[in-house]
Amino acid sequence: MTRRAGVLGVWHETNTYSAHPTTLADFAAFELLTGTAIETRNRDTGSVIGGFYDSPDLDLVPVFSAGAWPSGPCGSEVMARILDDLQSGLHRAGPLDALVLNLHGAMVAVGTADVEAKVVLAAREVVGDVPIGAVLDLHANPSPALVESCEALVSYDTYPHVDMRERGREVAGLVTDMLAGRRLRTMVRKLPLLVCPLAQATEQGPMHRIQRAAAARAQAAGVARVCVVGGFAYSDVDRAGMSVLAVHDVGSEAAARDVVDATISDIAEHAGEFAVARDDTKTAVARAIASTRRPVFLVDVADNIGGGSPGDGTALLRELLAVGATGAVVTIADREVALHAARLGPGAGIDVMLGAKTDRMHGEPLHVQGRIERTSEGTYRTSGYYMTGRTFSMGTTAVLSVAGNTVVVTELPVPPFHSEQLSSVGVDVGDASVVVVKGALAWRGAYEHIAGEIIEVATPGVCPVDVSSLPRLAEPMTV
Ligand SMILES: [Zn+2]
Numbered sequence: 001m002t003r004r005a006g007v008l009g010v011w012h013e014t015n016t017y018s019a020h021p022t023t024l025a026d027f028a029a030f031e032l033l034t035g036t037a038i039e040t041r042n043r044d045t046g047s048v049i050g051g052f053y054d055s056p057d058l059d060l061v062p063v064f065s066a067g068a069w070p071s072g073p074c075g076s077e078v079m080a081r082i083l084d085d086l087q088s089g090l091h092r093a094g095p096l097d098a099l100v101l102n103l104h105g106a107m108v109a110v111g112t113a114d115v116e117a118k119v120v121l122a123a124r125e126v127v128g129d130v131p132i133g134a135v136l137d138l139h140a141n142p143s144p145a146l147v148e149s150c151e152a153l154v155s156y157d158t159y160p161h162v163d164m165r166e167r168g169r170e171v172a173g174l175v176t177d178m179l180a181g182r183r184l185r186t187m188v189r190k191l192p193l194l195v196c197p198l199a200q201a202t203e204q205g206p207m208h209r210i211q212r213a214a215a216a217r218a219q220a221a222g223v224a225r226v227c228v229v230g231g232f233a234y235s236d237v238d239r240a241g242m243s244v245l246a247v248h249d250v251g252s253e254a255a256a257r258d259v260v261d262a263t264i265s266d267i268a269e270h271a272g273e274f275a276v277a278r279d280d281t282k283t284a285v286a287r288a289i290a291s292t293r294r295p296v297f298l299v300d301v302a303d304n305i306g307g308g309s310p311g312d313g314t315a316l317l318r319e320l321l322a323v324g325a326t327g328a329v330v331t332i333a334d335r336e337v338a339l340h341a342a343r344l345g346p347g348a349g350i351d352v353m354l355g356a357k358t359d360r361m362h363g364e365p366l367h368v369q370g371r372i373e374r375t376s377e378g379t380y381r382t383s384g385y386y387m388t389g390r391t392f393s394m395g396t397t398a399v400l401s402v403a404g405n406t407v408v409v410t411e412l413p414v415p416p417f418h419s420e421q422l423s424s425v426g427v428d429v430g431d432a433s434v435v436v437v438k439g440a441l442a443w444r445g446a447y448e449h450i451a452g453e454i455i456e457v458a459t460p461g462v463c464p465v466d467v468s469s470l471p472r473l474a475e476p477m478t479v
Pocket residue numbers: 137138139161
């Protein structure tokens with residue numbers, strides 16, 4: 001008999017230093033759906049929920065899914081609305097045998113430091129004692145309360161995150177096993193080690209080695225699954241830091257404990273390998289100008305949109321213009337300027353203060369004069385490696401020509417995860433001398449193959465290379 005499993009999603013990476021509170025409109029722009037629209041949006045895409053739908057053995061009942069690009073904490077009224085919609089959706093769904101959840105694991109709301117634990121408990125209140133399986137981001141900060149609230153908790157193994165669909169499929173499989181009688185639990189241990197995303201790549205480096213060693217330990221010990229969770233440092237909450245999760249059969253607690261302990265020790269012993277330092281803006285731009293390997297990708301690490309930055313940082317554009325660079329492509333999120341340019345229309349001149357309007361952490365607004373080349377609605381569909389097949393919106397988007405450079409001004413900050421973001425507005429980065437990307441590593445899936453050189457820059461902002469430069473009030477949790 002096929003069993004009914006409810007599908008829920010609450011997905012947000014919250015940068016608690018971001019000045020932009022996440023609103024319902026931000027969720028609506030990315031995903032805020034109930035019922036069958038969730039299936040329509042996700043089936044056959046590279047999303048986690050797309051992976052749930054690959055499961056042949058579950059009768060999936062789409063209930064509620066909210067997701068937004070990373071930004072600041074959402075207000076308590078947004079949180080209340082999410083919990084309300086989720087619970088009323090579960091009531092409408094009728095009796096369910098299990099739940100599959102797409103969570104992030106680093107979501108914070110005003111007054112709720114541990115959103116995911118609250119989400120699972122709210123779901124539990126309605127569905128009762130049924131198996132719950134959840135997928136977390138590799139940048140999750142899972143708390144013991146969250147881990148206790150679900151049976152099976154698995155995080156992405158990859159960064160850039162290319163295994164979202166695979167993890168969705170995996171968790172659907174674990175839930176199927178539990179419905180067939182397998183009894184699973186998850187264990188967590190945490191280390192208060194805050195790591196810049198640049199050091200969390202999983203194809204090489206310390207994460208790669210630690211993950212492989214952990215997987216080998218789990219296999220040798222007969223433990224179902226171990227995950228090394230890189231954590232999200234740009235969050236001032238007690239659960240921030242690296243974590244190790246182990247999904248194990250009931251009765252295998254001791255073996256799971258050994259695997260988790262050995263993996264935590266491995267991370268602690270090699271903590272120094274996660275330290276990173278990069279050139280400042282001036283030095284990095286000078287290197288880019290001197291480089292003969294085009295295009296040079298200048299990575300605006302602290303204005304990492306995928307880490308919750310506003311995408312309106314001006315440091316690199318200011319320096320490029322100051323040294324007389326030409327042929328550069330820079331994307332800046334600035335709603336006011338994007339809408340102003342759309343009103344003026346293609347061919348018109350433009351004279352504005354651009355960017356750095358969200359807060360004072362991403363440089364100063366920059367005076368630019370140029371010409372409006374094109375404007376568009378800013379919608380594109382991805383064919384790339386990440387969230388494949390999904391449609392995203394940058395809002396009204398204007399392509400400006402500024403002193404021989406191309407400046408793409410978007411209404412909304414959207415991470416540079418897909419080459420379609422620029423190709424859809426007629427910008428060919430292959431022709432550029434320098435391309436500024438506002439991210440850490442995930443942009444590489446879209447552009448690394450065409451990069452002549454990559455220079456990661458210690459720019460100012462809420463996702464700094466030096467994570468210890470951010471003020472921190474919360475006491476780190478060690479369990
Ligand atoms: Zn992530």
